[in-house]
Amino acid sequence: MFKKWFDSGFQELKKARPIADKIDQLADQMKQMSDEDLRNKTTEFKQRYQKGETLEDLMVEAYAVVREASVRVLGLYPYYVQLLGAITIHGGNIAEMKTGEGKTLTAVMPAYLNALNGMGVHIVTVNEYLASREANGEIGDLFRFLGMSVGLNIRALTSEEKKEAYACDILYSTNSELGFDYLRDHMVLYEKDMVQKRGLQYAIIDEVDSILIDEARTPLIISGGAKNTQNLYQGADRFAKYLSDEDYLIDIESKTIELSESGITKAEKTFNLDNLYDIANVTLVHHINNALRANFIMFRDKDYMVVENQVLIIDQFTGRVLPGRQFSEGLHQALEAKENVEIKKETITVATITYQNFFRMYKKLSGMTGTAKTEEEEFREIYNMYVVEVPTNRPVIREDAPDYLFVTLEEKYSALIDDVERRHKLGQPILLGTVAVETSEILSDLLRKRRIPHDVLNAKQHEREADIILKAGLQSAVTIATNMAGRGTDIKLGEGVKELGGLAVIGSERHESRRIDNQLRGRSGRQGDPGYSRFYLSAEDELLQRFGGETFKNRIQMISNLNKDKDTNQVQPLESKMFSKFVSSAQKRIEGQNYDSRKSVLKYDDVLRKQREVMYQERTFVITSEDIEPFVLKAIENHIEEALMPFIKNVGKGKFEINDQGILNHFNGNLFQPGTIDIDKLESLDEKTIPEYLNELAQNEIKFKKESFPEEVFKEFLKVISLRVIDTYWTRHIDQMSELRQAVSLQSYGQGNPLQTYQQEGFHKFNEMKSNISRDIAKYVLLAQIRVNNEREAVVKNTSTNEGGELRNKKPKVRQNRQQRNMPNWKRR
Template sequence: MIILFRFLDSNKRVLKKLEKLALDVLALEDEYKQLSDEELQAKTEVFKKRLETESLDDLLVEAFATVREASTRVLKMTPFKVQVMGAVAIHQGNIAEMKTGEGKTLTAVMPAYLNALSGLGVHIVTVNDYLARREAEGEIGDLFRWLGLSVGMNHRELSADEKREVYKCDVIYSTNNELGFDYLRDHMVVYKEKIVQRNLNFAIIDEVDSILIDEARTPLIISGGERNTAELYKHANYFVIRLKDEEDYEIDIKTKSITLTEEGIRKAEAHFNLENLYDVNHVVLLHHINNALRANYIMEKDVDYVVQDGKVVIVDAFTGRLMHGRQFSEGLHQALEAKEAVEIKKETTTLATITFQNFFRMYSKLSGMTGTAKTEEEEFREIYNMDVVVIPTNMPVVRIDDNDLIFASIEAKYKALAEEITRRYKLGQPQLIGTVSIESSELLSRLLKKNGVKHDVLNAKQHEREAEIVANAGQKFAVTIATNMAGRGTDIKLGEGVVELGGLAVIGTERHESRRIDNQLRGRSGRQGDPGYSRFFLSADDDLLRRFGSDRFKRMIEMVNGKGDNKDAPLDFKMFSKLVLRAQRQIEGNNYDRRKTVLQYDEVLKKQRDIIYQQRTDVLFKDTIEESIDQMIFATIERIVFQHKGNFEEMSKAIHNFFGPKLVDLGILKTENDQYQYLIDIYQRDKAHKKELVGEKVFNDFLKSITLRVVDTHWVQHIDAMSELRQAVRLQSYGQNNPFREYQEVGFSMFESMVLNIQSDVTRYVLRAEVRQNTERVQVAKPVSTYSGKEDENTKRKPVTKSDTIGRNDPCPCGSGKKYKHCHGRNG
């Protein structure tokens, strides 16, 4: 109880401050009414100029007053005091909880206008394209444009060039999905001119609870599609098994690594019809060859892995146990499958992935608005650093919220529901029927058809007709069956004569596992002081109650009703409603824990992603990356010298592998006291020679092309490896191990290994590849589908666009530029 009072006091104190600022805004109303349209519109440029010496907070009162007066003139709507209070809360980076019908859309215009004055861009995030288009191209967009700001609408169908123009706008309307996908795609481009997004400055998220809570367990994934690379693995394996020991490849026992000798390289070039295996265009092919070498000559069957039921299964090196569900990373598993002639798994190439939690936390300032957020305040504060401010309604809520009716059986519930809806329909009262599932909405629809009740059914599919149906749901005789979330963002206005009938009646067919969603449904009725009614019909057979002791509920109902003719009568005791509330709170707590776990795991990948994305950004935007390439090569040379100190034969093999046979005089190297410095000097001379041949610019483009190709190749494979690791560590909990700690430790080790591999590959290519005048950067894998992949492993991923596979006439993935059938498709 003490905590509740603290919360009430805290919210009261915040509201007092907001109200003071809102009253200051309203006090300018008469003064701004005297301004001409031109004078009012000129305020925008005046504010921009003042920002050179003042802050956004300094301009808040005048900017909001400008928007209020502009709205009065353009939209014929003047924001109320409570809307101004909500606007201030949003500007301050918090969530404004405003009931349905309180005008959240217009409220968002004030903080969006103020923050857009900085020129850094404001993103207004909606739950679907329809709502984004409605605001950007409708009256709200007109209001921004009247004030001299540019407005854009970002959607999937736009080309990269069109998106780039949209992101230059002062205010952008977009869905959360499209913003996230654009961010990921921007970190896959190979030229900085291809980037579409600007900085992530300020986001206002409409229906913030839906996007940041309900969708928080759904990572965004960009996929290169399932690649039919089985043939490439087979061809690499076919080549490798015909090589001769010592003559064609060398094994470093200490590091368990294997490389082709000069003779092996010559044979590879002849077999695959290439001029230079180490050309930057053959990264993918070389990677497959290296994996085939490791699979055949390093990995041992029944030691490192076993073949069981036609599958390659890893053997734990420490315990000797089979590690079902685990997979060797970076294509090694597929190489082993090729070696053992079992079915080669298709590679589901995840090119990029991010959770909404981590994406939206990258904004400099984040805010939101919704009708229901207070129940999740702890999560908003802990994860997003946003407080929830409950804004009072403009007019008192007079809606009647009746106690839940609880039935012993689902049949009794639906019979009573149909009778209640039919009774109100005959009176002409509009009704919104909220269901939890598509099945229940269709069952109820069949019952209403039998009763002759005309109705619309919305199964939560986001389309334009949905908003249209919901908008008309307040007319006489309108009966709308909708999943609880349908139609968010659209006001239900009452038709003529409906007030006298008691306003809109909202009937819930069962309780959702989240109180917030029930409140959202209930809040569709009773907007702006309108009358309204709400009630939920429950049964002991509902999913929610089944999870918390359905039999107990049935016994309690039987105790009250008995088993005679009265057995189907409902109960509406508050005690039962409290039990339901307790069940909801428990499930909300469980769901919060699961979302925190998702974030916890993604934090590990986020740190790695930040490093890789920063490296890519440096490559794209820096004039020269010579210094960072030098550091990579110095580190690789130091590693070679250190690992093979005292074993000149092994060192010379490694040197040959990186430098080739011509650059290093092994006789001199053997007598050198400082072998590291000798190799560095050779590299510096080779670099100077290449720069002299092609010039500074071409050489730098060559370095950038190599780095991007190598980094992207390894990063794409690392993402998949981390995904496999996460699936595997779930099994650790059965062995009393901490799965997250295992994920952290193994993931860190895998990342370190990847970084070393990137350094080694960059070194090898810089030293061995020929510099061409027309070095063109090529994406390692182009995205062909984007989807939100459910965190739950039982949920199928649904592509938004069709994934591509490699056909016989498609370009070969080895990068040779030839068609697949001519390069690697000889047998198929």
């Protein structure tokens, strides 16, 4: 009843059923068609769309065509519930479909339908392996059978290969590569090097919660150059290691750390400062905070690993190593200092965007996953998508047993291994889910002591992932795996396993996100198979420590003592709805904190988003327009108007005091060649005609240059100058905004509002940058001498991404001697 009234997802599902019924009714008609007739339907649909029919008008027939084509190409006939999922996805919503329900095939229908308009559809996966598997495999064959072109976008492609991929009807890509291509497209020097020509039309995101929720706190960053800050990291690390427990305060619940009064005193003494939190010490405070986090909040083999003298990030949601990726804002370098490995140089940020703001630029967005309902509020508020729970094809008969709670980790692990041993002897396959690499290795040692053969799937063995998953459902198989989110592969049951109760999923602790626990559970009991799941918890688990602490542990100890077996004196697990509610409540609080954190990232990036849109639009206009003379004249006009302000002052109603000599001194030589301005003429003009006179002089100079050179040389001259100036100041601005973001965090110490300060300072810096751009374009266009061999040149070279790897050079650079450092390929007359 509650769902019928209040759940928007339920309402969407209700609307989808009549449409699914109509698709069902066309099944026999489609069976009668030959393969060629079926293929020809694609051309027919495209023509009908061009004549005015909408995609909604075509949906029923299009889905019926895909359904029949699927039988012929894959031997798979999409179920009725997959039709419901496909209708949901086309509606711009999220289809929540359990593991094994065929999300990949479901996405083919809305992707095919939305590609009929010729604007392209992007199907987004969590890694390149999955994108390659679908594009080059049977799913790609299904699209190709229907006459659709399929592209694959991965990091290793050249610019030309990427352009070909983006031109396809269907593009498979990872989320990060799409985002970086967007940023790169606004860094290229020539329009021909842009790859996302058709813009961002429609995206279907697989594992949508992993991409839009879990990864949303880490922005995409392109960086270049290098800051000389290595000594600061080492100094801050030495200081952090010298501190005592009373010198810092850790909030376990929010995982934050700060110096106490005694710590501040020690810092001021160590670094010889009067006031640590003076604005002049922002950089030092930032490095100290990073050193504190690295030494007391971040843990080796849980948050990161050290392999071959490198710090590698472990994804907290999938347990995968993220090769090449770095923690941002200097935290990675702080960890390198802590672990005494080579400290990579901190780089200058030249382009950045959050996943939230990138995916919100798509004209239409939808997704699918096994678990999204717990985050529905965030999907609705930020992305305007409803979560629709699509029913399973067959009822779920998996037994989800209540949690077992113990006092200590030792008691928990002992009981858990006993359970594994008992099931293993029966031949039942077992999947042991862990939150951290460290836990998976503890359990592996315990299993070895019991001589139970097993496989370990964690950040250290991720290369064998596909092979391990393939065997995980066979009789007597025992598999230990860090978080199973986004694995993209179903665990299929071996022969005779159903009779043994199916796959048993045993969780060694609860994750801070309920979704990840649900994903682990969902690996068992797919497509109506039997299965079993239970979580083993202890009062010493990190989650319960953060929210219960010693008080909770003491209470559990007291109850546990009363609950011991009187005959054997053995510890009995506690099983209570009250404890389950406590755990669920702790998870909800952390989810709320993480949501607030992501909202905070988004609010800060929204300031930059508006600025980025203005600058990218301006830059794209410069690159793509045949003639940018009007743009340059407007920049000159803006600069003249602003530069005149100090020399023309309002001293009364309609009265102005004009400093003619000041105007002459400022503009002659600064904007115009010496002797260009006539002082007699200037003295005869008023506050309105002086700007007109100076603009006329500028137009005459531009006209002279235009008539002195071939048209294409003059046009390229304007573009070379404009691009160079825009890129120089925008790159500098991005890095300043990154530093400002770090600096305003100190506002909270002075009871200030960091976001408000960031907005105000950011607005001021942006206006200052716009003013500087107009000034330099005006100055260089009017004072520079045109060369026939103008060559566009990147402001920042050797850029790289925070996902790892250098960016490809789009075009070989022609190096030429320049007479003046700050100008591109021109010289003063």
